[in-house]
Amino acid sequence: MADRVTTPPAAASWLAIPPGHPFGLATLPxxxxxxxxxxxxxxxxxxxxxxxxxxxxxxxxxxxxxxxxxxxxxxxxxxxxxxxxxxxxxxxxxxxxxxxxxxxxxxxxxxxxxxxxHVPFTVADYVDFYASEQHATNLGRMFRPDQEPLTSNWRHLPIGYHGRSGTIVASGRDIVRPSGQRRTPTGEIVFGPSTRLDIEAEIGFVVGTSSTLGEPVGLEDFSRHVFGVCLVNDWSARDIQAWEYVPLGPFLGKSFATSISPWIVPLAALGDARVGPPDRSVPLLGYLDDAEAEPWGLDIRLEVRLNGWLVSSPPFAGMYWTGAQMLAHLTANGASLRTGDLYASGTISGERADQRGSLIELSWGGSEPLSLPDGSTRTFLEDGDEVVITATAPGPGDSVIGFGEVRGRIVARDR
CATH class of the missing domain: 2.30.30.230 (Fumarylacetoacetase, N-terminal domain)
Structure with missing residues (x-):
């Protein structure tokens, strides 16, 4: 990775803010x-x-x-x-x-x-990426154990899909367990509540200025268009998704709800969190090649808690694709940006087992139940479970940049 960008320490506030407070003068979300x-x-x-x-x-x-x-x-x-x-x-x-x-x-x-x-802006379009090599590799090993875990295109472009902006919800709103078609282990096709409801710990990028239809946005224009960053929990019904996603991809298994944090941290607060991307083994095409570009990897450290217990600490710094590359690919065909567009990184997972940003990875597809301190276990979410995702990043001097939290509790459908 490239050396971290550093800036002078932030000025002190006349407010009595404890040192290291995540919402100090360096953050201002x-x-x-x-x-x-x-x-x-x-x-x-x-x-x-x-x-x-x-x-x-x-x-x-x-x-x-x-x-x-x-x-x-x-x-x-x-x-x-x-x-x-x-x-x-x-x-x-x-x-x-x-x-x-x-x-x-x-x-x-x-x-x-x-x-x-509230949700702090009018969400225009929503795109979700699949930018963590570790997450994609883990899912590939689960679903295609006899093949290479990554598809042949994965290291060449940021894979993503267009989601449903109307179901972006504010942190703290209850999530109603979705229903849909699924195939049971015995092969029966049924309709009903998801039995494999999952989380995805992600970072979201909020677009400020729009772009012109037909004109791609280059890597160098990332900070002219993206205003800031938030936390995202892209709730996922794995059983519904598994049955429907061939051949076109995620649909009802993803579109029922996506929670975002209420605070948008501006890019201007993240100068000291900027790092270079990881080493890449495959040469990139010009519009994605950031070898000589400004580094837009971000050293954001997430924590995922289930019913109050820390279950994962995903590191965003190791993501294969940066926010700038995601934006460049999103617009490479001339697709235009609108104010309020939101695009998310996809599940953030690290190399260690305790850095996996989804339950499907933490429980390895349900075969290795996750043990909680109260003696209970989880493979996927049960009704009443509450998930809270928080994050911090380094700021100027000894300051800490906080992102607040994205929180959601699962409730049963009442009919």
Whole structure:
């Protein structure tokens, strides 16, 4: 991997934020919230244990920028582009670091426990990739034990599929167990609730500025179009997927729900998390060749908890394909980007057994049940199970960049 990009330590805030807090001044993630006292959706920025009401703060301190956050979503800010993103971030950093702004900012800080979070932007298109070599290899060994685990095209291009943007849901929303067709071990074709419901721990990339139909987006333009990063849990019904995916790929086994974290961490916060991609054994075609390009691997460290217990720690730094390459391939045929497009990495898995980002890997297809500290075991999710995915990345100096969490609990269908 290439050397890590480093930046000077972040300025200190006049707020009493403990060192190493994931939502310190170096992070400043964006979200959309409401409270009992403020029932209309508003744009906010997380800082320590507070949320800065950006609508109110902008109206008072930077009225020329207030229109970027006035609509109760991130949509206008996303579409405004990198110059506007930089101006807004610099303004917020100044307000929270210079003591002269303290008295004017304090009234707009809301305790984080008082807010209810929304999906922070209007999701346009959704694409899910398959970018982890370890994950793809593990599934290949399970499903094709007598063949090479990776398909012949896997190291040549980022494989992905188009998902269903209308079923992107906010962290904390219950996930209703999906029903569909499946084939039983005895070969019977039945319809009913999935019996092999799974998780996929992923990183999502949020597109800000659009592109023109017919014009591909190159590797060098990644940061002009992508605003930031969030956490994704792409819930997967493995039994429904296994029966339906030949020959066209994922459909009902994937489209019932995808949860995202409420906080979008801007790319500007991830300078110190940038690393080079792993060594690649297959030469890449020009539009994907990043050997001389800016490094866009990201040292993001995820943790997956099932019912409160840590079951996996997937490392994003080892992903074979970077976010920049995924975007370049997504648009290589001239497909256009829209503000609010979301594309995800696919399951993140590392080389060790405790770094696998899905239950199908952790239980090896159900043949090796996962033991939990309470004495229970899991192969796949049961009703009532709650999954929480969190992540951090290195920031300037000793700071930590946090991504919040994406949380979801499985409930039975009531009919």
């Amino acid at each position: 964006y979200g959309v919230f409401h409270t009992a006292a403020l029932p209309t959706a508003r744009v906010g920025v997380a800082i320590g244990e507070f949320v800065l009401d950006l609508n109110a703060a902008m109206n008072e301190l930077a009225p020329d920028l207030a229109g970027l956050v006035a609509v109760g979503s991130l949509d206008v800010l996303l579409a405004a582009g990198p110059s506007a993103w930089q101006r807004v971030r610099e303004s917020i950093t100044t307000w929270l670091s210079e003591p002269s702004y303290r008295s004017r900012v304090l009234p707009h800080l809301i305790p984080v426990d008082d807010v209810l979070m």
